[in-house]
Amino acid sequence: MDIVPNTNPKPFSRITVCLDMDGCPNRCRHCWLGHGPNGRLSEDELRFTAAQFRPFADRLVVDDWYREPDFSPDYRERWRLCQALSDLPRTHFELISVWRLVRDETYVEWLSSLGLRAAQLTLFGGEETTDLYTGRRHAYREILEAIDLLVENRIVPRIQVFVNRENIGELPQIAALIKEKRLEARCAAFGGEFSCFVHQGSCDGENEKLYPVRVTPAELERIPEPLAGYTLKHFHKESLMDVFGRTERELYRELLADRSTESYVDDSPVFFVDASFNVYPNRTCPAPFWRLGNLKADGAAKILENYVQNRSLAQSVRASLPVCELAKAQGDPDSLRLFSKGDYIDFLLNRYCRERG
């Protein structure tokens, strides 16, 4: 099947393309995007990327990042350029750069001027653990400073907590910090509602290395109030098990009886383009076995054809191999680690492909 440009209608109703122009200042241990090198790409390279995909979609959306937003010193110009290259008006994600926030006093005002009302920050426990898990010294101090800057500018800090068996003992420190900083009252004072949630994250990219310490049902009892309460409210769930999913043992048994396959092709795909112009579907981590091609070497038509034909190794395996075979090959029938079903299938698929890639 050829993917033909400029047909009416075009092959895709919408394509979102995210170019990793500058990378990220952090090296988080839970990072599902992996720890690739930071690039320094030019605006012309962003224009080139947009021009490649434009003939194939009724509407194109362009982002200059998929790791840390606004990490570039030219973040304002980049924002304007992404707006100009996109066919849909954009709002700023509730993801921000803590690194920039504490180094550029105009950044928070700029975020405010865009109408940002909440921003997510990630804690892992106390200072030492948060620095270790963020992969950067002073990350914890900067996150605390960022929380205050956001509140002072009427932006609600939403605290995300990644938990595993290594850091669960430090969650009371996060609960104490929220209380000490009076975040509920300070947000309420400007009409905001403070929020926080604890979860284990997916199990791909760097986070896959934390599989050995992934939480089990026994650990959930150690999540302190009020973090448990905030989490249930955030996810609109009745119990922490509803948030954390099911045990690997249960999912493994269910999948053993499941002969389904799945095509990951969508009419409105999102593509990640790394600093070397390798292109990946935004399904799980941008690993080599998800690679669709190289934008400079192959061009968008070939990459989109590979996408719709499920030609990356991971897509091809998922579209042709019954999921029970993935479970048999990679699952642990005795494990009590907790997963959502989708994250568990991605975990099995990534492991299966890595062995064969």
Ligand code: SF4
């Ligand atoms: S999780 Fe986000 S902030 Fe952390 S290393 Fe990955 S992209 Fe950077």
